[in-house]
Amino acid sequence: MPEPRSKPKIPPKKAPKSEPKPKAKAKQNVTASWVGRVPLLKPGNYADGLPIHEVEYVCCKLILRPNHFTSRESLFSFAEVMEKPAKEHGVILSTKGYHASPLKIREVLFIDTHDFRLYNNAFILRRRIPYKDGFPVGDPEIVFKFRHPDLQTAAETDVRPQILGEHRVKFKCQALPLKEKLGGIRLLYSHNVQFSRAAIGINAVAGDWGMWPVGIAVGGEWWRLLTGAFLHGSFLHIAFNMYVLFALGPTLERVLGHVRYLMLYLIAALGGGVASYAFSDMRTVSVGASGAIFGLMGALIVAGRRLNYDIKQVVILLGINVVIGFLAPGVDWRAHLGGLITGAAVAAVFVLAPRAHRMLWQTLGILGIFGVLIVVTTWRTAQIMDFVQPFGLTINA
Numbered sequence: 001m002p003e004p005r006s007k008p009k010i011p012p013k014k015a016p017k018s019e020p021k022p023k024a025k026a027k028q029n030v031t032a033s034w035v036g037r038v039p040l041l042k043p044g045n046y047a048d049g050l051p052i053h054e055v056e057y058v059c060c061k062l063i064l065r066p067n068h069f070t071s072r073e074s075l076f077s078f079a080e081v082m083e084k085p086a087k088e089h090g091v092i093l094s095t096k097g098y099h100a101s102p103l104k105i106r107e108v109l110f111i112d113t114h115d116f117r118l119y120n121n122a123f124i125l126r127r128r129i130p131y132k133d134g135f136p137v138g139d140p141e142i143v144f145k146f147r148h149p150d151l152q153t154a155a156e157t158d159v160r161p162q163i164l165g166e167h168r169v170k171f172k173c174q175a176l177p178l179k180e181k182l183g184g185i186r187l188l189y190s191h192n193v194q195f196s197r198a199a200i201g202i203n204a205v206a207g208d209w210g211m212w213p214v215g216i217a218v219g220g221e222w223w224r225l226l227t228g229a230f231l232h233g234s235f236l237h238i239a240f241n242m243y244v245l246f247a248l249g250p251t252l253e254r255v256l257g258h259v260r261y262l263m264l265y266l267i268a269a270l271g272g273g274v275a276s277y278a279f280s281d282m283r284t285v286s287v288g289a290s291g292a293i294f295g296l297m298g299a300l301i302v303a304g305r306r307l308n309y310d311i312k313q314v315v316i317l318l319g320i321n322v323v324i325g326f327l328a329p330g331v332d333w334r335a336h337l338g339g340l341i342t343g344a345a346v347a348a349v350f351v352l353a354p355r356a357h358r359m360l361w362q363t364l365g366i367l368g369i370f371g372v373l374i375v376v377t378t379w380r381t382a383q384i385m386d387f388v389q390p391f392g393l394t395i396n397a
Contacts, residue, residue: 038055072103122148125139155189159193162281165291213280218385248314256299274338276291276332276338292343293339294321302348349365
């Protein structure tokens with residue numbers, strides 16, 4: 001029998017040679033971002049109910065020795081040196097468009113106490129003035145900031161000013177280099193506010209004589225409780241107060257007499273100043289005779305009821321002005337209510353005192369009103385001093 005033929009072995013097909021793949025480019029060694037170190041902010045509210053501010057952006061700062069920076073060109077040369085390390089760390093650095101831009105110069109004046117109590121307690125106050133062609137331009141800008149390494153502490157510190165004009169809050173995280181470690185950083189949270197000097201809305205006279213709680217408590221300037229009632233913020237302000245004084249004053253003067261009427265006006269003005277001092281923000285500077293005017297309206301209502309006068313129009317006028325005081329911005333409604341209550345109390349002492357020994361009862365009643373005002377003033381002073389004591393401030397009587 002014929003032997004079975006074996007099938008010829010077919011050599012396996014060789015896989016086509018593949019061209020060597022190009023080596024993948026090595027990824028740039030980008031260091032881990034430190035931005036993740038910024039903690040989350042616990043929600044909260046300021047005293048007026050508005051939510052606390054949140055960090056808006058991160059600001060990186062460099063500390064440079066001034067020896068080599070003698071011209072504008074030297075700064076651009078330094079930027080060229082920094083382009084490579086910036087790229088390695090994923091930072092975009094560009095000077096495009098800045099070479100042709102005009103030079104910007106600002107005069108910066110730092111303001112502090114003689115022993116640097118603001119700076120030593122993390123506060124910075126400064127005034128900035130921009131210059132153009134060698135001359136100052138525009139209104140000076142005021143900058144007030146609070147810096148702290150704890151985000152929550154910085155956010156909960158309310159830096160908003162009590163001013164008539166507009167202001168801008170900037171809350172940023174600052175990455176600062178460490179002095180003792182090359183390449184190390186520390187995070188500092190800067191909560192600051194900026195506003196023009198004109199936005200303050202007061203002039204030098206109001207600053208020296210207006211009702212200012214810090215000036216009263218820390219500076220010992222007690223006259224501000226009364227002198228603010230003789231200043232006004234605008235022509236419309238004084239015109240309205242003088243109109244009400246003209247409309248209501250003569251009637252009260254006939255009822256009470258010249259001396260008692262003058263006492264009523266001054267004590268009501270003082271009561272309005274004390275109420276504003278006790279319950280306003282301590283940074284507030286307020287002026288105006290509205291406390292005294294509200295005191296006259298309150299007194300006329302009390303005296304009118306005692307003498308059976310028709311007081312409907314006075315009550316309506318009072319109600320309208322009370323509502324306006326709460327709704328209109330920049331109005332010190334605390335002074336209004338303080339003057340109203342004080343004026344009504346003074347009028348009650350004058351017209352409701354018993355006939356027997358009337359002078360004695362009236363004197364005791366007025367002394368009692370002064371006593372209440374003194375107690376409230378003392379309480380507020382102690383409260384303000386407890387707040388400023390950590391800053392090393394004491395009463396300058």
